[in-house]
Amino acid sequence: MIVLILLLVLLxxxxxxxxxxxxxxxxxxxxxxxxxxxxxxxNGGGRRYAWNRR
Incomplete structure (x- = not known):
């Protein structure tokens, strides 16, 4: 019984x-x-993303 309580506490x-x-x-x-x-x-807003900037 004590093992179950200890397992529950650890869980x-x-x-x-x-x-x-x-x-x-x-x-x-x-x-x-x-x-x-x-x-x-x-940086200007809009719908441009970092990988699509020119």
């Missing part, structure tokens, strides 16, 4: 850690998206 700790890491990754990606979006509009 819940692992899920909590994973969710925490995913929240951090989502926040970092959101910051990069906002920076890219603002940089795109400062």
């Amino acid at each position: 819940l700790l692992g899920v909590g850690f994973t969710l925490h890491v995913l929240w951090i990754a989502a926040a970092v990606l959101l910051i990069f998206w906002i920076l890219g979006f603002s940089r795109h509009h400062r």
